Structure formats: C-alpha cells, structure tokens
Amino acid sequence: MTIELFVSVALSVISAATPLILAATGELLTEKSGVLNLGVEGMMLVGAVVGFGVTLGSHSAILGIIASAVAGALLALVFGVLVLTLLANQVATGLALTIFGVGFSALVGARYVGQPLTPLPKLHLAGVSDIPVLGPIVFGQDALVYFSFVALFGVSWFLYRSHAGLVLRAVGDSHDAAHAIGYRVIGIRYLAVAFGGAMCGIAGSYMSLAYTPMWAENMTAGRGWIALALVVFATWRPMRLLLGAYLFGGITILQLHIQGFGIAIPSQFVSMLPYLATIVVLVAISSNRTRVRLNTPACLGQPFHATT
Numbered sequence: 001m002t003i004e005l006f007v008s009v010a011l012s013v014i015s016a017a018t019p020l021i022l023a024a025t026g027e028l029l030t031e032k033s034g035v036l037n038l039g040v041e042g043m044m045l046v047g048a049v050v051g052f053g054v055t056l057g058s059h060s061a062i063l064g065i066i067a068s069a070v071a072g073a074l075l076a077l078v079f080g081v082l083v084l085t086l087l088a089n090q091v092a093t094g095l096a097l098t099i100f101g102v103g104f105s106a107l108v109g110a111r112y113v114g115q116p117l118t119p120l121p122k123l124h125l126a127g128v129s130d131i132p133v134l135g136p137i138v139f140g141q142d143a144l145v146y147f148s149f150v151a152l153f154g155v156s157w158f159l160y161r162s163h164a165g166l167v168l169r170a171v172g173d174s175h176d177a178a179h180a181i182g183y184r185v186i187g188i189r190y191l192a193v194a195f196g197g198a199m200c201g202i203a204g205s206y207m208s209l210a211y212t213p214m215w216a217e218n219m220t221a222g223r224g225w226i227a228l229a230l231v232v233f234a235t236w237r238p239m240r241l242l243l244g245a246y247l248f249g250g251i252t253i254l255q256l257h258i259q260g261f262g263i264a265i266p267s268q269f270v271s272m273l274p275y276l277a278t279i280v281v282l283v284a285i286s287s288n289r290t291r292v293r294l295n296t297p298a299c300l301g302q303p304f305h306a307t308t
Contacts, residue, residue: 003132003133006133007133007136007137009253010137011136011137011140012253013246013249013250013253014137014141014145014246014249015145015210015211015249016211016248016249016250016252016253017245017246017248017249017250018144018145018148018203018206018210018211018245018249019044019203019204019206019207019211019220019223019227020203020223020226020227020230020244020245020248020249021148021149021151021152021241021242021245022144022147022148022151022199022200022202022203022206023040023044023199023200023203023223023224023227024227024228024230024231024234024241024244024245025148025151025152025155025199025238025241026195026196026197026198026199026200026203027040027196027199027200027227027228027231028155028231028234028236028238028241029155029158029159029168029192029195029196029199030192030193030195030196031172031231031236031297031300032159032168032169032172032192032236032297033168033171033172033188033189033192033193033297034171034172034173034175034189034297034298034299034300034301034302034304035080035083035084035090035189035192035193035300035301036090036091036094036300036301037076037079037090037094037097037193037196037197038090038091038094038095038097038098038228039075039076039079039093039094039095039096039097039098039101040098040200040224040225040227040228041098041101041102041220041222041223041224041225042075042097042098042099042100042101042102042104042105042224043072043075043076043097043101043197043200043201043204043224044072044101044200044201044203044204044207044220044223044224045101045102045104045105045204045218045219045220045224046071046072046075046101046104046105046201046204047068047069047071047072047200047201047202047203047204047205048068048105048204048205048207048208048215048219048220049104049105049108049109049112049204049208049215050064050067050068050070050071050108050201050205051064051065051067051068051071051201051204051205051208051209052064052109052112052117052205052208052209052214052215053108053109053112053215054067054068055117055209056112056115056117061120061209064205064209065144065202065205065209068201068202068204068205069198069199069201069202069205070198070201071201072197072198072199072200072201072202072204073194073195073197073198073201074197075097075101075197075201076193076194076196076197076198076200077190077193077194077197078097079093079094079097079193079197080189080190080193080194083303084186084189084190084193084303084304085186087303087305090301090303091301098224102218105217105218106217106218109215109217112215113215113216113217114214115214115215116213116214117208117209117213117214118213119142119209119210119213120142120143120144120209120210120213121142122140122141122142123139123140123141123142123143123146124139124140125139142210144202144205144206144209144210147202151199152238152239152241152242153238155238156238156239159238167183167188168188168192169297170183171183171185171188171189171299172297172298172299172300173297173298173299174298174299175299175302175304176304179304185304186304189304200224200227203223203227204220207219207220207223222274222275225275225278226248226274226275226278229278229281229282230244230245230248232282232285233281233282233285235285235296236296236297244281247277248274248277248278251273251274251277252273252274254273
C-alpha cells in the first residue's frame with residue numbers, strides 16, 4: 001500500500017466514524033440517565049436536512065450546524081414529553097420517532113435534491129498540515145471532526161469526574177432512590193434527552209455538510225442503528241466508543257475499496273458488511289452477560305412516575 005493510498009483510506013475512515021461518534025455520544029448520555037431513545041436515525045435525518053437547508057439559505061455552515069442541533073433537540077423533547085410526562089412506551093415511541101424523521105426529512109428535503117453545497121472547510125496550518133502522512137490526517141480535518149473528540153472527552157469527564165454526572169448516573173441506576181433524596185428525575189432526564197437529540201442532529205449535519213455535501217433521501221443509511229449498537233458495544237463507556245466507531249467506520253470504508261482491490265465478492269455482500277459486523281459484535285457481547293449486566297444502567301427503558 002502506497003503512502004498516498006494509506007492517507008486516503010485513513011481520511012475516509014475518520015469521515016465515516018465521525019457521525020457515529022457524535023450520535024453515539026449523545027445516545028450514551030441519554031441511556032446513562034435511564035432513557036432508551038431508539039429514534040437516533042430519525043433525529044439524524046432531520047438534523048441533516050435542516051442543517052443543509054439552513055446552510056444553503058444563509059451561506060453559513062455555523063448557522064446550519066446550530067439549526068441541526070436545535071432541530072434534533074426539539075425532536076428529542078417531543079419524545080421526552082411522550083415517554084417522560086405521558087409515560088408512553090419508550091421502545092415504541094423511539095421507533096415512531098425514526099419513522100417520523102424518515103418521512104419528514106424526505107418531505108422537507110425534496111426541494112434540495114440535486115443542489116450542490118460547498119463542504120465544510122478543512123483546517124490548514126501552514127507548515128504543520130503539510131507534514132507527510134501525519135499532517136493531513138491529524139491537522140487537516142474539518143471542525144466537526146475535532147468537535148466529536150471534544151464532545152466524547154467532555155461527556156467522559158462529565159460522567160465520571162463531576163458531581164452532576166454522578167447525579168445523572170444515579171438517576172439511571174435507581175430513579176426511585178435519586179428521587180427520594182431530592183433530585184428531579186424527570187428534569188434531569190429531559191436535559192439528557194435534549195442533549196442526545198442535539199448530538200444526533202449535529203451528526204446528521206455532518207452527513208449533509210461534510211461527508212457528502214448534498215441532500216439525498218435516507219442519506220444516513222442506517223448509521224443511527226449502528227450508533228445504537230455502538231453504545232452497547234462500548235458497554236456504556238464513553239472512551240470505548242472511539243474504538244468502536246473507528247472499527248465500524250473502517251468496515252464501512254472497506255465496502256468501498258474491497259472490490260477495487262480485485263477481490264471478487266458480490267456487491268450485495270459488500271454493502272451489508274457494516275450491518276453484518278454490527279450483528280456479530282452484538283452477539284459476541286451478549287455472550288458475556290455478566291459484563292453487560294454490570295455496565296447497563298439499571299433503570300434503562302423503565303418509566304418513572306413520582307408518587308410524592
């Protein structure tokens with residue numbers, strides 16, 4: 001493998017992993033609070049179309065990214081009202097949220113199909129970005145790639161190094177105990193759900209503003225479901241998300257290069273590689289039930305209703 005090919009593949013893997021890191025980071029914090037939101041795919045699609053539309057209209061990627069975060073958070077808050085206030089089933093509501101996001105994004109995005117957009121600019125530091133191999137990989141990314149790392153490390157610090165993170169984990173592990181000592185369980189979960197939605201919206205905006213700077217119906221192509229699986233793969237540990245995201249990102253890119261290497265594999269099999277890898281990983285993790293049980297938030301998916 002030549003140096004040029006290695007750099008090209010590395011850049012492609014980073015691009016493929018970034019939306020997974022963003023979405024999975026938000027979902028991880030949501031699940032740590034004891035809420036299971038399966039609407040990641042729908043929130044990503046809404047974030048993608050809103051981010052693209054606002055950026056196209058305002059000619060400002062910053063406004064587009066902010067708008068995508070707001071759209072994702074608002075959609076997540078709708079989910080929050082249904083499951084936290086009205087006590088609807090979290091699994092059914094999350095699936096409905098994804099279905100709504102797919103349909104809504106297709107309807108709104110119909111006007112944007114085929115319209116080009118300038119991709120997010122890459123960072124370029126004179127003398128540093130030009131370093132062979134290391135320069136373009138480390139110092140030649142766009143802002144959302146660096147933001148994904150900041151968000152991941154920030155969530156890790158928040159959960160395990162701050163009092164507020166301890167409270168959130170307590171709510172996820174035992175909402176009754178947290179409520180008994182005076183914490184506002186519903187309010188904390190609303191904040192966690194809104195944060196998760198905002199991160200999914202930003203992940204969607206990365207798809208339409210950087211990964212493929214255009215709008216196409218259902219452009220996330222199941223990445224929201226992979227992000228959900230990635231949270232389980234990481235056993236709800238933020239730093240393990242990084243390894244998992246780049247593993248899945250590498251497999252996603254592999255499907256684009258494997259036939260170019262002259263390997264005779266049917267295209268249908270190659271296209272299903274990321275999802276096949278997701279199933280294999282989930283089966284492998286489920287075999288270690290003790291580890292999964294110890295790391296899963298005890299109240300995950302359970303409704304809470306204050307009786308006092």
